[in-house]
Amino acid sequence: MSEAVQRYIWRAPIYEASTQMTDLYPDGIQYVLAADHDHIVAELQAQVEQLTAERARWVENAEALGGKCDQLEDRYRELDAVVEQRNAECSWKHKEIERLRKDADRYRWLRDRPLDDKTDLEPYIRAAKEDPMCWGLNGNWADDRIDAALEASR
Numbered sequence: 001m002s003e004a005v006q007r008y009i010w011r012a013p014i015y016e017a018s019t020q021m022t023d024l025y026p027d028g029i030q031y032v033l034a035a036d037h038d039h040i041v042a043e044l045q046a047q048v049e050q051l052t053a054e055r056a057r058w059v060e061n062a063e064a065l066g067g068k069c070d071q072l073e074d075r076y077r078e079l080d081a082v083v084e085q086r087n088a089e090c091s092w093k094h095k096e097i098e099r100l101r102k103d104a105d106r107y108r109w110l111r112d113r114p115l116d117d118k119t120d121l122e123p124y125i126r127a128a129k130e131d132p133m134c135w136g137l138n139g140n141w142a143d144d145r146i147d148a149a150l151e152a153s154r
Helices: 003-007 034-112 115-130 144-153
Strands: 009-011 022-024 030-033
Touching: none
Parallel strands: none
Antiparallel strands: 009 030, 022 030
């Protein structure tokens, strides 16, 4: 090749985007006209800038999602603490309900016994009278409010 032609030819690596503007010689080297070189370089730089901007958007979105994940994790911890508190409260309430059911069964058992059988129940009645949660028990009969509650609990 003459020196004049070499001034106008630039040896380029083989890019898919630049195959339209180049000639492939039999030796496998791809040549680009110097006039097309600036156009190809500008096109490649535009692609690099576009990909860089897209990557920056992806990084920004990832950081925003990371912040949201942190917020969600904090909110999860708060809600988990509330759930634990409610579970403890429910456990306490279930124990209280079970205790009240046992008391209701005991009152029902005392109420339904014939009067003659209640003479041997003095220790149980005394224990029921001393229990601060047992109100309305007077001797051998239960208060009307307790009867109503017992009937409602059946």
